[in-house]
Amino acid sequence: xxxxxxxxxxxxxxxxxxxxxxxxxxxxxxxxxxxxxxxxxxxxxxxxxxxxxxxxxxxxxxxxxxxxxxxxxxxxxxxxxxxxxxxxxxxxxxxxxxxxxxxxxxxxxxxxxxxxxxxxxxxxxxxxxxxxxxxxxxxxxxxxxxxxxxxxxxxxxxxxxxxxxxxxxxxxxxxxxxxxxxxxxxxxxxxxxxxxxxxxxxxxxxxxxxxxxxxxxxxxxxxxxxxxxxxxxxx
Amino acid sequence: xxxxxxxxxxxxxxxxxxxxxxxxxxxxxxxxxxxxxxxxxxxxxxxxxxxxxxxxxxxxxxxxxxxxxxxxxxxxxxxxxxxxxxxxxxxxxxxxxxxxxxxxxxxxxxxxxxxxxxxxxxxxxxxxxxxxxxxxxxxxxxxxxxxxxxxxxxxxxxxxxxxxxxxxxxxxxxxxxxxxxxxxxxxxxxxxxxxxxxxxxxxxxxxxxxxxxxxxxxxxxxxxxxxxxxxxxxx
Numbered sequence: 001x002x003x004x005x006x007x008x009x010x011x012x013x014x015x016x017x018x019x020x021x022x023x024x025x026x027x028x029x030x031x032x033x034x035x036x037x038x039x040x041x042x043x044x045x046x047x048x049x050x051x052x053x054x055x056x057x058x059x060x061x062x063x064x065x066x067x068x069x070x071x072x073x074x075x076x077x078x079x080x081x082x083x084x085x086x087x088x089x090x091x092x093x094x095x096x097x098x099x100x101x102x103x104x105x106x107x108x109x110x111x112x113x114x115x116x117x118x119x120x121x122x123x124x125x126x127x128x129x130x131x132x133x134x135x136x137x138x139x140x141x142x143x144x145x146x147x148x149x150x151x152x153x154x155x156x157x158x159x160x161x162x163x164x165x166x167x168x169x170x171x172x173x174x175x176x177x178x179x180x181x182x183x184x185x186x187x188x189x190x191x192x193x194x195x196x197x198x199x200x201x202x203x204x205x206x207x208x209x210x211x212x213x214x215x216x217x218x219x220x221x222x223x224x225x226x227x228x229x230x231x232x233x234x235x
Numbered sequence: 236x237x238x239x240x241x242x243x244x245x246x247x248x249x250x251x252x253x254x255x256x257x258x259x260x261x262x263x264x265x266x267x268x269x270x271x272x273x274x275x276x277x278x279x280x281x282x283x284x285x286x287x288x289x290x291x292x293x294x295x296x297x298x299x300x301x302x303x304x305x306x307x308x309x310x311x312x313x314x315x316x317x318x319x320x321x322x323x324x325x326x327x328x329x330x331x332x333x334x335x336x337x338x339x340x341x342x343x344x345x346x347x348x349x350x351x352x353x354x355x356x357x358x359x360x361x362x363x364x365x366x367x368x369x370x371x372x373x374x375x376x377x378x379x380x381x382x383x384x385x386x387x388x389x390x391x392x393x394x395x396x397x398x399x400x401x402x403x404x405x406x407x408x409x410x411x412x413x414x415x416x417x418x419x420x421x422x423x424x425x426x427x428x429x430x431x432x433x434x435x436x437x438x439x440x441x442x443x444x445x446x447x448x449x450x451x452x453x454x455x456x457x458x459x460x461x462x463x464x465x466x467x468x469x470x
Contacts, residue, residue, distance in 0.1 A: 062453070069321060076311040086304060086324075093328075100461075107465035173422060177415040184408055184468035187425065194426070218297070226335075230342035233419035 013071045014081070017064060017088040018143075024060045024095040025140040027053065029133060031102035032199055036129040038106055039192060040122045042113045050106035057099035064092040079216070087213035091143065094202045094209070098136065101195040101202075108188040118175065121189060124168040128196045131161045135203035142207065148214045154207040155219060161200035162227045168193050169229040197227050248306045249316070252299060252323040253378075259295045259330040260375035262288065264368060266337035267434055271364040273341055274427060275357045277348045285341035292334035299327040314451070322448035326378065329437045329444070333371065336430040336437075343423040353410065356424060359403040363431050366396045370438035377442065381449045389442040390454060396435040397462045403428050404464040432462050 031050050038046040068085045071077070077085060135154060142150045172190050175182045211219045266285050273282040303320045306312070312320060370389060377385045407425050410417045446454045 069317060072307060073313050073317055078308050082304060082308055089321075104461055104465060107461060111466050111468045173419055176411065176418045176422075180412040180415070183411045183418070187408060187411075187422075188465070188468065190422065190425075191429070226339055226342060230339060230423070231346050233346045233423065 010071075010075050010077075010081075013067065013075070014084060016067060017071075017085065020060055020064050020067075021088055021091055021095070021143060022140065024057055024064075024092060025136070025143070027056050027060070028095045028098040028102070029136055029140070031057075031099055031106075032129065032133055032136065032196075035102040035105040035109075036126060036196070038109045039112070040126055042109060044110055044113065047106040047109035051103050054099050054103040057096045061092045061096040065089055080213075083213045083216060087209050090209045091206050094206050098199050098202050101199050105192045105195050108192055112185040112188045121168075121171065121175070121186075124164070124171060125189070125193060125196070128161065128164045128168060128193060131164060132196050132200040132203065135161070135200050139203045139206045139210070142210055146210065146214045148211050151207045151211040151214075152219055155204050155211070158200055158204045161197055165193055165197040166228045166232070169232060173232070194227075245306075245310050245312075245316075248302065248310070249319060251302060252306075252320065255295055255299050255302075256323055256326050256330070256378060257375065259292055259299075259327060260371070260378070262291050262295070263330045263333040263337070264371055264375070266292075266334055266341075267364065267368055267371065267431075270337040270340040270344075271361060271431070273344045274347070275361055277344060279345055279348065282341040282344035286338050289334050289338040292331045296327045296331040300324055318448045318451060322444050325444045326441050329441050333434050333437050336434050340427045340430050343427055347420040347423045356403075356406065356410070356421075359399070359406060360424065360428060360431070363396065363399045363403060363428060366399060367431050367435040367438065370396070370435050374438045374441045374445070377445055381445065383446050383449045386442045386446040386449075387454055390439050390446070393435055393439045396432055400428055400432040401463045401467070404467060408467070429462075 031053055034046055035050045037043065038050060068089050072082070072085055075081075135157065138150070139154050142154065169190065172186045172193070176186045208219055266288055269281055270285045272278065273285060303324050307317070307320055310316075370392065373385070374389050377389065404425065407421045407428070411421045443454055
């Protein structure tokens with residue numbers, strides 16, 4: 001076996017990780033999009049599909065971890081290659097959590113079915129989900145291209161999602177105050193909106209990881225991770 | 236430099252990781268305990284202290300990651316030692332998230348200050364937090380002892396937290412329905428309770444990681460990660 005041969009098997013292993021991460025990303029995107037459609041249309045069959053798909057991401061994460069650890073043990077990679085593998089583990093964990101959040105939203109569809117969701121709320125949720133899905137889609141593109149400028153740009157855009165989330169949060173509180181019958185379904189919608197906001201956070205975490213993988217240093221400047229709703233009612 | 240000498244430096248590096256993880260665990264425990272006390276007594280000064288401490292865990296996680304990656308690159312560990320280092324990275328990430336959740340609860344103290352929290356709710360939150368803190372404390376003990384039976388036991392105990400969380404969730408909804416003025420503060424308390432429930436989840440994740448570190452296989456049997464409140468209102 002020549003060294004070239006070893007390197008080429010090693011490249012295959014790195015390519016396997018990249019391919020599996022991209023697949024996980026595709027599944028996560030699909031699950032999040034479907035969960036929001038299920039929510040907005042109170043489509044329990046679609047919700048059930050999302051719930052059943054979560055196991056795909058759980059298995060993929062486990063397989064990526066196993067492959068990553070075996071690759072480290074066998075190939076003993078240094079510097080950039082080691083960062084590549086550690087990054088794959090980290091991104092797989094983020095995508096697995098995105099799937100969990102999509103599943104959690106899907107599970108709430110049955111509970112909020114009775115609401116007959118007001119159009120304004122549905123639109124707000126859709127808008128929030130569109131932004132989060134755009135973040136997720138673009139960050140997966142950046143994973144393929146390793147465009148660090150773009151990774152930084154995505155990281156800075158998290159504020160927009162927070163602003164929409166805060167306005168939706170206030171809108172939901174208003175509905176709850178108007179009619180006590182709205183309280184239970186709107187509580188579920190609050191958690192759904194929070195889940196979508198967290199999906200945006202995971203996309204931003206992935207952008208940071210890609211930046212680190214490519215450069216060896218974390219991106220500069222603090223990113224406030226909390227949303228702005230923690231102080232609603234205090235002003 | 237003799238091989239013995241190399242091994243001893245390597246042991247020092249593993250010990251460094253173990254020590255830093257234990258320190259992170261201590262800080263996370265303290266933050267969670269303080270955040271609940273701040274919440275129950277609407278103590279904004281204590282809340283501010285928790286918020287300011289979050290950076291300690293952020294920095295510790297970054298330093299553990301850096302040390303872990305350097306150790307892998309330099310020492311090229313196999314099997315158990317590699318799992319030990321990968322586990323440290325994973326546990327550091329879980330503890331950093333526990334700190335985030337404590338901080339998020341602390342940030343809500345100011346918003347709910349106006350409520351004058353009903354005793355029954357405070358007691359429910361305290362009970363939930365006690366259970367989550369016990370999980371966290373015991374899992375950190377297991378990290379020191381590597382007692383895999385105990386790790387399995389902790390993992391199975393997550394159900395108790397879910398049951399308390401569900402009953403608190405229902406109680407909060409009742410308060411909101413009784414008086415619209417309770418809606419905003421109780422919404423914050425809902426998120427606080429959810430955060431504490433998630434702290435229990437992180438403790439359980441750490442238990443699973445310790446089991447894997449010690450045995451090389453994940454613990455058997457599915458663990459349902461969602462709480463049981465997603466269907467409240469659907470029955």
